[in-house]
Amino acid sequence: MxxxxxxxxxxxxxxxxxxxxxxxxxxxxxxxxxxxxxxxxxxxxxxxxxxxxxxxxxxxxxxxxxxxxxxxxxxxxxxxxxxxxxxxxxxxxxxxxxxxxxxxxxxxxxxxxxxxxxxxxxxxxxxxxxxxxxxxxxxxxxxxxxxxxxxxxxxxxxxxxxxxxxxxxxxxYAGKIKVQIAEYFSRAANGGIGAAKAAGNYSAQFYPTKLAQEAGFNQIIWTDSTHTKLEESGTMNVFFRINDTIYTAPTSDRILDGVTRKSLIDLAKKEGYNIEVRPVLVDEIVEAAENGTLKEIFGAGTAAVINQIEAFSYKDKMYELPNMDNEGSYALDLKDKLTKIQNKLADDSFGWTVKI
Amino acid sequence: MxxxxxxxxxxxxxxxxxxxxxxxxxxxxxxxxxxxxxxxxxxxxxxxxxxxxxxxxxxxxxxxxxxxxxxxxxxxxxxxxxxxxxxxxxxxxxxxxxxxxxxxxxxxxxxxxxxxxxxxxxxxxxxxxxxxxxxxxxxxxxxxxxxxxxxxxxxxxxxxxxxxxxxxxxxxYAGKIKVQIAEYFSRAANGGIGAAKAAGNYSAQFYPTKLAQEAGFNQIIWTDSTHTKLEESGTMNVFFRINDTIYTAPTSDRILDGVTRKSLIDLAKKEGYNIEVRPVLVDEIVEAAENGTLKEIFGAGTAAVINQIEAFSYKDKMYELPNMDNEGSYALDLKDKLTKIQNKLADDSFGWTVKI
Missing domain, CATH: 3.30.470.10 (Aminotransferase class 4, branched-chain amino acid transferase, N-terminal domain)
Structure with a gap:
């Protein structure tokens, strides 16, 4: 044009x-x-x-x-x-x-x-x-x-x-990150502005994130008002892989409708991954971590595209994730495929890229 | 000094x-x-x-x-x-x-x-x-x-x-106002920044308030995350009088610790009013409005000191309050006494005023 x-x-x-x-x-x-x-x-x-x-x-x-x-x-x-x-x-x-x-x-x-x-x-x-x-x-x-x-x-x-x-x-490559599941603080209210890219949402996160960083974490995984559902990670949407299925929360008035998020969902489907968009409960992720079926967690956003998470903390207990980097990491595969589309190094069958 | x-x-x-x-x-x-x-x-x-x-x-x-x-x-x-x-x-x-x-x-x-x-x-x-x-x-x-x-x-x-x-x-004198009880929108999250006088809290209110104004109301009475407790009115704290008792919500991480609010509580006690600081439920206020025991609702803040509310709406039903202005309105009495203390026209037994 x-x-x-x-x-x-x-x-x-x-x-x-x-x-x-x-x-x-x-x-x-x-x-x-x-x-x-x-x-x-x-x-x-x-x-x-x-x-x-x-x-x-x-x-x-x-x-x-x-x-x-x-x-x-x-x-x-x-x-x-x-x-x-x-x-x-x-x-x-x-x-x-x-x-x-x-x-x-x-x-x-x-x-x-x-x-x-x-x-x-x-x-x-x-x-x-x-x-x-x-x-x-x-x-x-x-x-x-x-x-x-x-x-x-x-x-x-x-x-x-x-x-x-x-x-x-x-x-x-900033390395994999450690996150803390929010048990007290929130980034967004029911009926609030969490789904908007509004300035006020970000300043609300600074202090809880600072406390988490002082405790040795990189980010917070934000939860809903009852602190039972996993909603966002830092300023990114968040994905969980249990066994061979990827889960991510549906958008709501608390969750940003991320462009990287929706692109990853479409890309994962096209690549034949099992992906389910449904509420993700803290309890099921803790249980999956305990029984060894939790394989990966990753954040998704424009700035970093995908950010791998290596460990999370909940109720003062640390849960380490396995290293899947050489065992078919979904996060690495999706990141590679998406960035190649963005950089015009792979075929863009979705028609996502727009020439200036 | x-x-x-x-x-x-x-x-x-x-x-x-x-x-x-x-x-x-x-x-x-x-x-x-x-x-x-x-x-x-x-x-x-x-x-x-x-x-x-x-x-x-x-x-x-x-x-x-x-x-x-x-x-x-x-x-x-x-x-x-x-x-x-x-x-x-x-x-x-x-x-x-x-x-x-x-x-x-x-x-x-x-x-x-x-x-x-x-x-x-x-x-x-x-x-x-x-x-x-x-x-x-x-x-x-x-x-x-x-x-x-x-x-x-x-x-x-x-x-x-x-x-x-x-x-x-x-x-x-801006007149008494009509308010709408929030059934969907919220101004603050549990574990959020509602108790802080943070810029982001205000912009979050603008759109819901605009909708309320288009529907003929002046302000919104904000509720908690379950929309069952009455917490603030517009940008003010809010008080309810049922029979001869005044009720206002305790401060929390959703409710601003207003200076006018706490001054009115102390002043009301000193003046011999019954005042209780406890959660105020939407249901009890609706019930009190229906059975005629709800006498007054008023907002309290620095800018307007006290703002009388003449009617509220809940689930599309309008509830009118009686006019107590000539029948011993607590709101008018407390406003008069507080503004006289502030203006040094009445004795300041609390020691609230500070000379420059």
Missing amino acids: EIDILKDFSFTPVEKSKIDTFDFENVQFGAKFTDHMLVCEYKNNAWQQAEIKPYAPIQLDPSARVFHYGQAIFEGMKAYKDVNDEIWLFRPEENFNRFNKSAVRLAMPEIDETIFLDGLKALINIEKEWVRKGLGNSLYIRPFMIATESGVIASPSNEFLFCILLSPAKSY | EIDILKDFSFTPVEKSKIDTFDFENVQFGAKFTDHMLVCEYKNNAWQQAEIKPYAPIQLDPSARVFHYGQAIFEGMKAYKDVNDEIWLFRPEENFNRFNKSAVRLAMPEIDETIFLDGLKALINIEKEWVRKGLGNSLYIRPFMIATESGVIASPSNEFLFCILLSPAKSY
């Missing part, structure tokens, strides 16, 4: 790119950004002209709603460059649709597809040198929206800022 | 005050602010020098944590000017302590008492012309803290900004 930037978006280029000073070999996830960003204001009940302009600070009144009432949502996506230097997005419509679902739940205006998707394509076209080839390399994409109206009044803002930031990313 | 501003705080005065252009007769709550604000940065694991300076925009990197992960907390307080032009705070230590409890829950650094309380007093001393005398007039105080570190990494920030804003306020 060709986009006439000058027609649909106002574009102000940087005077000098900082790409020469960027160390593509040593990339810290989400820490540094490309030369430009897309911004678009919402006011007078309408989205205004979107602008692509040099990455720069945002200036807001100290009483802006986002600072006081957390009215903010975001998305996480990636772009990949193939061997022919073509750049591809992975299921961008899914992120666009979820962004607007989050917007509704947070009483924010839905964004136009032109601004979100065409704007993203225009921005990446400008920044294409920032996308590096090769399995593991990607461009992390962060669309977000914040409430900008001033006034410390606990009601929805009438003014918003939509923005897209781009950050070069590299996959890294 | 005398504060040597030049010693403890850096002070940059405005070139010209905007007080002459401020319409003290027509004040919209929380919409306009005084000439100066207090700001203090946290970095390198320490709070830096606090500054009192002209009210001005805040500039942040677009990847600042507060925009993406909602790591933000606030407080709401008021100052009052008495007939002798002395200015008084109401239980400021309570707000300071709660602010630091919120900070811990959101994985943010606790603020020093010197910066929060002495800083507030210094700021109000500078802005004393903005505090108007007379019952109903007050200065609304908004201390808040936001996560400022850049990077779209879902982990706690290492850099923060603490800030205090001041906004002249006037009490107004």
Whole structure:
């Protein structure tokens, strides 16, 4: 798709790119950004002209709603460059649709597809040198929206800022992780905002996660309000393999409808794995760990794709999982197949990848 | 208490005050602010020098944590000017302590008492012309803290900004309100952040409240995760009077430990009212409404002090409350007594008021 930037978006280029000073070999996830960003204001009940302009600070009144009432949502996506230097997005419509679902739940205006998707394509076209080839390399994409109206009044803002930031990313092997099953803390309420990619969901996790880390764990597996069902791991969806079947919880108003999650479910089915989407009980996982039928647990999300879990703790008891890496790990196989589709190194029979 | 501003705080005065252009007769709550604000940065694991300076925009990197992960907390307080032009705070230590409890829950650094309380007093001393005398007039105080570190990494920030804003306020009679009991949506999870004055709690309420308003209600009475207990009303704590007894829920990790709430409990006891702090069930309130023993419901919070409720809806049925205004309304009596203490128009036997 060709986009006439000058027609649909106002574009102000940087005077000098900082790409020469960027160390593509040593990339810290989400820490540094490309030369430009897309911004678009919402006011007078309408989205205004979107602008692509040099990455720069945002200036807001100290009483802006986002600072006081957390009215903010975001998305996480990636772009990949193939061997022919073509750049591809992975299921961008899914992120666009979820962004607007989050917007509704947070009483924010839905964004136009032109601004979100065409704007993203225009921005990446400008920044294409920032996308590096090769399995593991990607461009992390962060669309977000914040409430900008001033006034410390606990009601929805009438003014918003939509923005897209781009950050070069590299996959890294962080090792398998240890997790703690939540027995007291929760990330989401029944009838709450857990299914939205809302800013407030994340800050709620920081303190419990800090306590878990101080106790030697990497993440928390979040449970429902009765702490009997396993729902998410850290900021990822979570999958369990008992014998030869994979289980993951259905989405709900507490669980994010993850794009990696739904892609893995479809991919697993296509590859002939047994996979069941149904509530996963703490008790059955503990029992399976005790009787040796629990083979794998893994988190799934855009940033890490799949994160293998090697041990979990429940009621102060640690349960170690077997090492399946050389014995047909489902997690490793699915991760390999999905990342190859994303990087255009394998056939994309699902039609998930979208060329820019 | 005398504060040597030049010693403890850096002070940059405005070139010209905007007080002459401020319409003290027509004040919209929380919409306009005084000439100066207090700001203090946290970095390198320490709070830096606090500054009192002209009210001005805040500039942040677009990847600042507060925009993406909602790591933000606030407080709401008021100052009052008495007939002798002395200015008084109401239980400021309570707000300071709660602010630091919120900070811990959101994985943010606790603020020093010197910066929060002495800083507030210094700021109000500078802005004393903005505090108007007379019952109903007050200065609304908004201390808040936001996560400022850049990077779209879902982990706690290492850099923060603490800030205090001041906004002249006037009490107004907004009328009695109609509320809807939450049967699906929730504002807080068990083990969540409902007890913290965290930004994310408020944005979670906006959409359900908008739906309730479209259905003709002013607010929602929030319930627990099973939707059987009555917990908060809008952004306020909530009280119920059945016959001659007042009931309000105990604080929990879902319910804010409101300063107005606890003051009303103590005041009601001193005034000889029967008051019980215990879970309040939806069923008993519906039953009391049906058999005529439900006399009053009211919300309690800093901004409105007490908000009388005239009707509530549950399972699509509307329950009207009797008009007790001329028959010994507990809500009106307690509101009158509390606001007179706050405004130094009645004896403060509790020692709640603190002179600046």
